[in-house]
Amino acid sequence: MFPYDQENIVAIATPPGIGALAVVRLSGKDLKPLYKEFTHKQPKNRFALFAKLYHPKNNHILDEVVVTYFESPGSYTGEDIIEISCHGGVAIKNSILQAAIDGGARLAHPGEFSYRSYLNGKMDLLQAEAVSAIISSKASLSAELSLYHLEGRVSKMLGKIKSKIIDVLSIIENELNFSEDEISLTSYSTICSMLEDVRSQINKIVDSSVIGKKIFSGIRIIILGRPNTGKSSLFNAILGHDRAITSPVAGTTRDTVESWFELEGVPVCLVDTAGVWKSKKQLDSLGVEKTLSELDRADLCLLVDDKNPNVLFKTQFMKRYQQHYILVKSKFDLALNPLTAEDDIIYTSSKENTGINKLLTSISTYILDNINLADHTHGYMITQRQRGLLEEASLCLNEAIEQLDAGIETDIVASTLNGFVVAIKDVVGEIPNKEIVQNIFSNFCVGK
Ligand SMILES: Nc1nc2c(ncn2[C@@H]2O[C@H](COP(=O)(O)OP(=O)(O)OP(=O)(O)O)[C@@H](O)[C@H]2O)c(=O)[nH]1
Ligand SMILES: [Mg+2]
Structure with a gap:
């Protein structure tokens, strides 16, 4: 991991490309001199100043910006922070970045702002991982869950659990002072019930972890059907914009095309596929193979046909596809007899945008x-790493309870419980493990 050198670091915090605004962010031990060079004004803590921004060395005007100063330690990193909201063109944000470098800052590594925040005790590892999840979450519900972590509520809960076990350890120690290797019956039952209580709390967190569940990772919906039946047009109509190419020529879509949207707060990946048909051309049959492999990964299939999707399903897919499906008749605007509607089919026209809401x-x-x-409401967003440690912690408790039941010497029970405390400290990063910390922060983006 990058060393904590307290150098001034700078990064563009907004994504690449052109937008209305961009944010350039600096962090360092003492940014007052640089702030003065940038704005020709004295910094005021937590004050957003609308001002001209000057190059710190040659005094050229770079842009008109809103610049906010956060004085150490009351900032995201715990250091001084300058946040510059500038105009969003590529040239402007790059010239501000270069000006900061000319003023003595260096480019930040990915995740370095959050890493400094962690080192300065502003957040623990659980919260750092939540920051990472918020940035990458595709839908509102998973982002809300990550926010729950960012507020540190789960860390507090684990903190309480840890201190409960430390209480147990001190009861044991007290008893041992009183008698060499025996604990009294009342203490024994108090300890057992405390351990069982903590174990059930830990198991609750592990069992309700939402990582890997659909609410977090999203669902895959595949659009399937014969060539030229309007699959890509339907794909575009659902998304509300032209993402896939459509044409009257059969075999237009050769490879799968994916796009994400959100429904009921859950991320949905919609997959447009090449039509399924028998073809002698190698490229076409590769497309068909890809479609069929997509079918196995899908949670839900939209079976599209411009004639009768029910017949298509029964003749071609019933044997192969066991998951959920929705039958969709496409190009309904061309139907000769629109009155013969079947209940289990949804009638759509991408051309006239009908049936899409249904x-x-x-x-x-x-x-x-x-x-x-x-x-979403009861779940905890824990990563594989945290889950593994909590399971390890739970095993320590099982072992301690068994040892107590078997009347094993109390100092051995105490050492097992110490193992539990270490695992919990690891979850929130109280015991820094260089490799793990490096791994977590290197997955962040630059500027975070
Ligand atoms: N009238 C009418 N024409 C449609 C509708 N949907 C698609 N089409 C036309 O049908 C033709 C094929 O549409 P696509 O969406 O490319 O069909 P596809 O199933 O993706 O085709 P492949 O990718 O080749 O398998 C195009 O000429 C579309 O304009 C519709 O709702 N009504
Ligand atoms: Mg297509």
Whole structure:
């Protein structure tokens, strides 16, 4: 990991590309001199100043910006921070970045702001991992869960659990002072019930972890059907913009095309595929193979046909596809006899944008019926690393309870419980493990 050298660091905190605004962020031990060079004014803590921004060395005007100063230690990193909101063009943000470097700052590594925040005790590892999850979360519910962590509520809960076990350890120590290797019956039952209580709390966190569940990772919906039946047009109509190429020529879509949107707060990945047909051309049959492999990964399939999707399903897919599906008749505007509607088919026209809302309602129903949205309110967002440590901690408790039951010497029980405390400290990063810390922060983006 990068050393904590307290050098002034700078990064563009907003994503690449052109936007209305961009944010350039600096952190360092003492940014007052640089602030004065940038603005020709004295910094005021937590004050957003609308001002001209000057190059610190040659005094050229760089842009008109809003610059906010956060004085150490009351900032995200615990150091002095300058946040510059500038105009969003590529040239302007780069010239401000270069000006900061000319003023003595260096480019920040990915995650270095959060790393400094962690080193200065502003957040623990649980919260750092939540920051990372917020940045990468695709939907509102998972972002909300990550925020829950960012507020440190789970860390506090683990803190309480840890101090409960430390209480148990001190009861044991007291008893041992009183008698060499025996603990009294009342202390024994108090200790056992405390350990069982903590074990059930830990197991609750592990069991309700939402990592890997659909609410977090999202669901995959595949659009399947014969060539030229309007699959890509339907894909675009659902998304509300032209993402996939459509044309009257059969075999237009050769490779799968994916796009994410959000429904009921859950991330949804919609997959447009090449039509399924028998073809002698190698490229076409590769596309078909890819479609069929996508089918196995899907949670839900939209089976599209411009004639009768029910017949298509029964003749081609019933044997192969066991998961949920929705039958969609496409190009309904061309139907000769629109009155012969079957109940289990959704009739759509991408051209006239009809039936699309009904289809979205049907997908929402699938989500509400199949995804436990309670995960969102009761779930905990823990990573694989945290989960492994909590499981280890729970095993320590099992062992300690067994040792107590078997009447094993109390100092051995105490050492098992110490193992528990170490595992809990590891979860929140109280015992810094260089490799783990490096791994967590290196997954961050630059500027965070
Ligand atoms: N009238 C009408 N034409 C449609 C509709 N949807 C698609 N089409 C037309 O049907 C043709 C094929 O549409 P695509 O969306 O490219 O079909 P596809 O199933 O993705 O085709 P492949 O990728 O080749 O398998 C195009 O000419 C579209 O304009 C519709 O709702 N009504
Ligand atoms: Mg297509």
